[in-house]
Amino acid sequence: MIEQILTPWRWQTLLTQWPTLLRAFLTTLEASVLALLLALVLGVIFGLMSTSHHRLPRVVARIYVEFFQNTPLMIQLFFVFFALPYVGVSLPAFACGVLCVGVYTGAYISEVVRAGIQSIPLGQFEAAHSQGFTYLQTMLLIILPQTARIILPPLVNQCVNLIKNTSVLAMIAGGDLMYVANNWATNGNASYGPAYLIIGVLYFLLCFPLSTWARRYEEKLQRQDTQRPAAGKEAAA
Amino acid sequence: MFDQLADLFTPTVLLYLLRGFAITLRVAVIAILLSILFGTILGLIRAYAPKPLRMLAGAYIEWFRNTPHLLWVMVCFIAAPLPSDWARCAMAYVLFTSAMMAEVVRGGLNAIPKGQFEAAHSQGFTLMGTLRYIILPQCFRRIVPTMLSQIITVVKDTSFMAQVAVAELLFRTKNLMSIFYNVVGRQITALDVFLLFGFAMLLYFLVNFALSCIVRYLQKRNHTGLPHR
Numbered sequence: 372m373i374e375q376i377l378t379p380w381r382w383q384t385l386l387t388q389w390p391t392l393l394r395a396f397l398t399t400l401e402a403s404v405l406a407l408l409l410a411l412v413l414g415v416i417f418g419l420m421s422t423s424h425h426r427l428p429r430v431v432a433r434i435y436v437e438f439f440q441n442t443p444l445m446i447q448l449f450f451v452f453f454a455l456p457y458v459g460v461s462l463p464a465f466a467c468g469v470l471c472v473g474v475y476t477g478a479y480i481s482e483v484v485r486a487g488i489q490s491i492p493l494g495q496f497e498a499a500h501s502q503g504f505t506y507l508q509t510m511l512l513i514i515l516p517q518t519a520r521i522i523l524p525p526l527v528n529q530c531v532n533l534i535k536n537t538s539v540l541a542m543i544a545g546g547d548l549m550y551v552a553n554n555w556a557t558n559g560n561a562s563y564g565p566a567y568l569i570i571g572v573l574y575f576l577l578c579f580p581l582s583t584w585a586r587r588y589e590e591k592l593q594r595q596d597t598q599r600p601a602a603g604k605e606a607a608a
Numbered sequence: 609m610f611d612q613l614a615d616l617f618t619p620t621v622l623l624y625l626l627r628g629f630a631i632t633l634r635v636a637v638i639a640i641l642l643s644i645l646f647g648t649i650l651g652l653i654r655a656y657a658p659k660p661l662r663m664l665a666g667a668y669i670e671w672f673r674n675t676p677h678l679l680w681v682m683v684c685f686i687a688a689p690l691p692s693d694w695a696r697c698a699m700a701y702v703l704f705t706s707a708m709m710a711e712v713v714r715g716g717l718n719a720i721p722k723g724q725f726e727a728a729h730s731q732g733f734t735l736m737g738t739l740r741y742i743i744l745p746q747c748f749r750r751i752v753p754t755m756l757s758q759i760i761t762v763v764k765d766t767s768f769m770a771q772v773a774v775a776e777l778l779f780r781t782k783n784l785m786s787i788f789y790n791v792v793g794r795q796i797t798a799l800d801v802f803l804l805f806g807f808a809m810l811l812y813f814l815v816n817f818a819l820s821c822i823v824r825y826l827q828k829r830n831h832t833g834l835p836h837r
Contacts, residue, residue, distance in 0.1 A: 372687035441760070441816035442809045445767035446778050450805045453782060457798035531674065538676035542771055549678055556686065567683050571675045578674035 375564025385555065385565050395551040396573055402469050402537045402547060403577075407530060409473030410480050417477065418484025419510060432481065439478035444536055447471050452543045468540035468547075476533045483525045487518030520592070527585040531578045538574075548573055616800055617807070621784065621791060625804075628780035629811050632766045635694055635776070639701030639766075640759050646702065647709020652739065654710055655717040665710070672707035678768050680704050685772040694776075697769045705762050712754045716747035756823045760816045767812075781808040 375381055385392075421432035439447070448471040451462065462470065491514050499509040541549035548570040556563030653665040672680070677700075684700035685693065720743055728738040748755075770779035781804050788796040 372683065437817060437820070438813070441764075441820060442812045443764035443767035443778065445764075445770060446781070446805065446809055446812065449770075449778065449782055450809075453785065454798075454801045454805050457801045535674075535676040538678040541678065549676060549682075552679075553682065556682070563683075563686055567679060571679055574675045574679070575671065579670060582670075582674055 372564045372567075375562060376568055378564075381562040382565050385562055385569070391551055392548075392569065395546060395548045395570075398465070398540075398545070399534075399537055399547040399549075399574075400577075402465065402472070402540060402545070403534045405469045406473035406476065406537065407533055409469065410476035410529070410533060413474060413477030414480025414484050415515070417481035418488065421481060421485045422488045432485075436478045436481055439475050440482075444471060444475045444539055445542065447475060448539055448543065464540065464543045464545040467543060468537065468545045472533060472536050472539065475536065476529055479529050479532070480526065483522050483529060484515075484518070486525075487522035488514055490521055491517055524585040524589040524592070527581050527588075531582045531585070534577050534581075535574065612799055613803065616792065616803055618792065624784070624791075625777065625780055625807065625811075628775055628777040631694055631769075631774065632763070632776040632778075633815075635698045635701060635769065635774075636759075636763045636766050638698050639705055639762055642702045643705035643709050643762075644755070646706035648713050648744070650706055650710035651713025651717060654714050669707045669710050672704040673711065675704075677701075677704055677765050678771065681765075681768045681772060693772065693774045694769070697772065697774055701762060701765065705758065708758050708761070709755065712751050712758060713747060715754070716751035717743065719750060720746055753823045753826045756819050756826070760819050760823075763816055763819075764812065777808050777811060781805060 417432040417435050420428035421436070423429055423432075448467065451471055452464065452467045455461065488510075495513060495517070496509060499513045504513065537547055538549035540547040541553055544550060552563070552566040552570045555566035650665050650669065653661055654669060655662075657665070680700040680703055681697055684696050684703065688696040688699045690696045690699060724742060725738060728742050733742065766776060767778040769776050770782065773779060775783070784791065784804055785796060785801060788800070792800075
């Protein structure tokens with residue numbers, strides 16, 4: 372691996388194929404954005420359901436979260452890609468990947484949203500109710516905006532996980548970065564050293580700014596909370 | 609339905625799948641134990657060591673935290689200097705899980721006031737003694753839930769090995785679909801496929817759900833129990 376990375380001609384052959392790489396990068400990006408949208412929608416819906424007063428939505432949300440958090444993304448993906456065609460449902464690889472990564476991350480985001488909602492004092496709900504807000508209005512206009520401060524860091528961390536997880540597209544020939552690198556690794560030149568290094572750096576460039584921002588923001592919140600113990604409540608009130 | 613169950617999960621098939629699960633668990637356990645060890649060391653370096661060392665540990669952690677786990681499974685499978693397939697993959701899990709654990713440990717260490725070092729020093733503790741008897745026990749008590757979540761991730765990530773043909777649970781499940789006729793002696797049906805995947809999911813789910821129940825129990829105890837600072 373190391374000697375491959377230090378061999379100039381391997382880099383030259385790889386870099387002549389930069390359009391492939393660019394296309395793969397865009398595929399990864401596209402898959403990430405689409406899956407993130409799906410995950411956010413599902414996350415908010417199931418997050419709201421898991422804080423509901425009724426038992427049924429809570430149970431449904433619980434099952435969704437437990438199932439998707441406790442089984443591997445890979446097996447969910449393989450199920451959709453290899454098993455569902457037996458009952459006549461065949462999706463293209465890219466759609467499969469986006470769907471599975473989105474639904475999988477949605478389970479994590481719903482837990483983040485739930486924790487956010489539960490951190491808002493009960494009085495807020497009562498106050499909104501007494502002012503005649505409906506449930507949806509209360510959630511969308513009053514509760515969810517307030518949770519943003521707390522849930523942004525874990526949300527961004529989930530986004531980083533999601534970007535990393537789109538690499539499972541490679542398993543079903545989804546044409547993403549990981550897939551292209553695997554191809555380079557197994558074709559005639561076997562230039563896996565440079566290939567994996569390039570895509571490693573590309574993934575890093577996508578994820579590092581996000582995760583660093585999330586950590587800084589979280590540390591800032593912690594500092595504020597320890598300096599002014601009541602800060603969280605004041606900001607919420 | 610039940611006929612089909614008995615027909616499908618013959619002892620041969622069950623053993624084949626369960627042996628796969630044994631590989632899954634073996635890699636997971638090795639990776640978890642080693643990465644807790646290395647992660648603790650890395651976390652301590654990241655939190656307390658002099659600047660150049662701290663930055664090195666930071667670079668390692670950030671690099672592995674921000675690249676896909678699948679990438680490392682592929683890289684280690686091809687390039688790691690270990691004799692067997694599963695051991696090479698296990699090395700990948702150790703590499704990136706150590707980085708994850710280091711972040712977790714660092715989070716725990718950050719919450720411990722610096723004054724404790726001075727207090728321990730004034731009582732005649734050496735640095736190692738302070739870490740061993742005072743700092744790390746407090747740190748671990750706080751981070752056990754987060755650490756268990758990370759362990760769940762490791763168990764799930766072992767399924768990446770299916771990509772490099774290590775015969776763990778997921779690989780064997782998928783493989784059974786192609787060798788079905790030879791093993792069971794009839795054509796595969798949709799129900800068979802669903803049952804196979806369902807069985808594999810159930811195995812993963814049981815292990816991870818048990819772990820996540822422990823996480824929740826500990827979190828609740830941490831919140832309602834004695835103040836643990």
